Amino acid sequence: MLSLAGSFSLVWLLIWLVLSCFFGLAYPLIRNYFRRIHPGQGSALLLYFWSGPALLSLVTTVLLFIAPLEGLAVSDHCHGDCGDHVPLINSPWLAGAGICLLFALVAGLAVHFSLSLSRGIKMRRQLKLLTTQDQGFQRVNSAVAAVFTLGWWQPEVYVSTALLSHCQQQDLSVILAHEKAHLTRRDNLALLLVKVFTFMLPRRLQQDVLADMHLLCEQACDFASAKRHKPVQVAETLVRIGRLLKSQHTGHAAVTTHFDGSDLELRVQALLDISQRKRLAGWQLGFLLGLTLILLYCALSPLHHGVEWLIELLETYGS
Amino acid sequence: MPTNLGELELQVMQVLWQESHLDAKKIRESLQGVRVPSLSTVQSALERLHRKDYVARLKQGHAFTYHATVSRGNLLGRMMGEVIQLLHDGQMETILSSFVQVASDMDDVSLDRLEQLIQRHKHQGGE
Numbered sequence: 001m002l003s004l005a006g007s008f009s010l011v012w013l014l015i016w017l018v019l020s021c022f023f024g025l026a027y028p029l030i031r032n033y034f035r036r037i038h039p040g041q042g043s044a045l046l047l048y049f050w051s052g053p054a055l056l057s058l059v060t061t062v063l064l065f066i067a068p069l070e071g072l073a074v075s076d077h078c079h080g081d082c083g084d085h086v087p088l089i090n091s092p093w094l095a096g097a098g099i100c101l102l103f104a105l106v107a108g109l110a111v112h113f114s115l116s117l118s119r120g121i122k123m124r125r126q127l128k129l130l131t132t133q134d135q136g137f138q139r140v141n142s143a144v145a146a147v148f149t150l151g152w153w154q155p156e157v158y159v160s161t162a163l164l165s166h167c168q169q170q171d172l173s174v175i176l177a178h179e180k181a182h183l184t185r186r187d188n189l190a191l192l193l194v195k196v197f198t199f200m201l202p203r204r205l206q207q208d209v210l211a212d213m214h215l216l217c218e219q220a221c222d223f224a225s226a227k228r229h230k231p232v233q234v235a236e237t238l239v240r241i242g243r244l245l246k247s248q249h250t251g252h253a254a255v256t257t258h259f260d261g262s263d264l265e266l267r268v269q270a271l272l273d274i275s276q277r278k279r280l281a282g283w284q285l286g287f288l289l290g291l292t293l294i295l296l297y298c299a300l301s302p303l304h305h306g307v308e309w310l311i312e313l314l315e316t317y318g319s
Numbered sequence: 320m321p322t323n324l325g326e327l328e329l330q331v332m333q334v335l336w337q338e339s340h341l342d343a344k345k346i347r348e349s350l351q352g353v354r355v356p357s358l359s360t361v362q363s364a365l366e367r368l369h370r371k372d373y374v375a376r377l378k379q380g381h382a383f384t385y386h387a388t389v390s391r392g393n394l395l396g397r398m399m400g401e402v403i404q405l406l407h408d409g410q411m412e413t414i415l416s417s418f419v420q421v422a423s424d425m426d427d428v429s430l431d432r433l434e435q436l437i438q439r440h441k442h443q444g445g446e
Binding site: 116117119120122123125126127129130140141142143144146147148149150151152160175178179182187188191192214218232235236238239241242243245246263264265268269272 | 323419433
């Protein structure tokens with residue numbers, strides 16, 4: 001049992017790591033492709049793409065551990081008795097290391113996100129007591145101009161009175177339509193998932209992926225808002241609110257450090273060229289899905305042999 | 320001064336913003352909600368608020384009376400500052416997001432250029 005659990009954990013993590021490297025190398029080549037299609041679809045595809053290393057490695061590992069697949073997906077081969085087999089680790093310390101690694105990983109991620117969640121919940125409780133419910137948002141009676149969404153599963157929109165006093169009715173309507181789109185799309189949750197799926201990447205690349213996801217989500221919500229208002233109106237609101245927030249935060253040493261300055265510019269440009277961001281047709285999506293399944297099937301045999309070779313190598317050097 | 324006040328601490332502050340110079344017993348009576356905390360819980364919350372410099376107290380007879388030293392607007396302003404800081408450093412980017420992220424290198428010239436771009440688009444009939 002220890003051998004099976006340890007082998008499963010280690011194999012899953014190894015394949016996840018290898019696939020993360022592979023996806024990380026391929027990402028710069030296809031990055032612009034996500035930015036050329038409709039952002040609603042682009043953000044969904046980006047999430048699916050980055051869920052690839054984690055989910056494909058899990059599926060592949062499960063398939064690798066189903067013995068009767070040999071001959072069907074994995075080429076016939078023998079290890080002495082020529083019976084059905086799965087790539088098991090015989091060394092107890094190596095199997096133990098696999099379980100420990102997986103446990104440390106799950107625990108680390110759980111602690112990291114629990115801390116963030118508890119901070120968010122605490123902040124939300126505080127704000128709930130100090131704000132008043134308005135039509136579709138929480139009104140924050142503050143002299144600081146701010147508009148933000150807080151929460152993962154059921155996020156709430158907060159707008160400060162200072163911001164309300166500086167913007168027109170149309171701006172507020174654009175903002176609320178934009179924020180409502182975030183709520184329906186559960187963008188904060190999608191960002192969280194991308195963060196989890198990309199944790200094996202180097203930090204710089206992970207930041208790039210998160211910035212891309214953030215941009216696509218914002219653009220998708222801008223487009224959703226532009227369905228109710230004209231795209232130009234949404235673009236004007238973005239610049240107006242951007243200017244208001246900028247003028248207020250001139251005292252800060254760094255207004256925004258984790259996203260580059262092109263975010264607002266790219267959003268405005270996307271809105272002005274809204275007709276050029278087309279959705280992929282059904283057959284194109286079907287083709288991508290089919291290709292993924294074929295690649296997965298073709299990868300099973302080499303992965304099985306690769307994993308067996310790796311286990312043998314680790315056991316030889318470990319003993 | 321920290322803004323990480325607990326739920327009860329905030330409820331106590333709300334009572335003190337409405338009426339000043341109350342003792343723990345009167346604050347407890349003014350607390351609204353399904354579950355009213357015990358007197359000692361309220362006293363503990365007041366002690367914490369006093370340590371955090373959110374309330375000041377005066378000894379009157381055997382008991383202390385409390386008054387808020389931080390206004391509601393002031394506390395909200397600080398909380399907004401904290402939210403903005405969190406938005407800026409991206410620590411909680413998956414749980415907290417702003418309508419517009421204004422980058423440090425986005426100056427007035429860049430914003431002017433964007434406005435001109437929008438105006439040009441309007442004139443070209445792209446609206």
